[in-house]
Amino acid sequence: MLQIAEADRLEEGTRHLAVEFVITLAEARERAPGMMRRLPQFIGRLFAVLMKMLLDIEDEPAWHCAESEDEDAGETSNYSVGQECLDRLSIALGGNTIVPVASELLPQYLAAPEWQKRHAALITLAQIAEGCAKVMIKNLEQVVSMILNSFQDPNSRVRWAAINAIGQLSTDLGPDLQIHYHQQVLPALALAMDDFQNPLQASSSTFSQIP
Numbered sequence: 428m429l430q431i432a433e434a435d436r437l438e439e440g441t442r443h444l445a446v447e448f449v450i451t452l453a454e455a456r457e458r459a460p461g462m463m464r465r466l467p468q469f470i471g472r473l474f475a476v477l478m479k480m481l482l483d484i485e486d487e488p489a490w491h492c493a494e495s496e497d498e499d500a501g502e503t504s505n506y507s508v509g510q511e512c513l514d515r516l517s518i519a520l521g522g523n524t525i526v527p528v529a530s531e532l533l534p535q536y537l538a539a540p541e542w543q544k545r546h547a548a549l550i551t552l553a554q555i556a557e558g559c560a561k562v563m564i565k566n567l568e569q570v571v572s573m574i575l576n577s578f579q580d581p582n583s584r585v586r587w588a589a590i591n592a593i594g595q596l597s598t599d600l601g602p603d604l605q606i607h608y609h610q611q612v613l614p615a616l617a618l619a620m621d622d623f624q625n626p627l628q629a630s631s632s633t634f635s636q637i638p
Contacts, residue, residue, distance in 0.1 A: 429469065432476050443508050449473055450512050453519040467528070470520065474528045477516070478536065480509025481547035484584075510554055517555035522562025525555055537573060542582035549577055549588035556599035563596075564603050570596070571608050578615050590619055 431437060431445035483505035517525045529551065536548035552574065556563060563570055574596070577589035593612060597604050604612070 429472055429476075433472065439504060443504070446473075446476065446508060446512055450515050450519070453516055467524075470524060471528045471531070473516070474513075474525070475532060477509045477513050478532055478547055478551055480505040481513075481550055482541075482543045483509075484543055484546065510550060513551055513554040514557065517558030519558070522559030525559050526562045526566070529555060529559075533573065537577070542580075542585050545577065545580060545582070545585045546588045549574065549585065549592045553588075553592040553595040556596050560599050564600055567600065567603060567607065570600075571604065571611065575611060575615050578619060586619070590616070 428445050428448050432442050432449065434442065483503045485503075533548045533551065536544040536551075539545060552570065574589050574592045577585055580586050580589065593616070597612075
């Protein structure tokens, strides 16, 4: 089933069904999670498939004029499935299983020349935070550093993803993030407010949940 999800040549709907099957298996807590945790290579391949789905996004001109945080111009069905399933997988399997896998892929994506990969890394951090909170809090300095470094990214969608990630993590990793890193996060958000090239980005930073 995982091979079907990995097969780019197949129709999106077929791949999405395969992903849904595997994610549902992971969510069957009575049997599947324990089995899947013992298959780290399998989890790594699935996680890679989901992150790759996040690359299916275009830099649509309409996004740059958006006035709503719900604006999804440029996002595809692949992107939406990848985003949702990263969240579900992390909640199902937890940080001890997911964080080591994510730690292998995130630095590669953040260092990539393609803005889509840098964007995908930040979206991934935001999506897995709820399910991996306990483990991510133990590595909070590294996580915050990853995100704040992206506040100055040359691509506006990547900058927005960084701001969005801080907002999400302030909820999922709070109050630890606010207590220990407000001196770094708040000035970065204040600078982001000056980036009026994208109204959506400015509004996102305004409403990031940093007390």
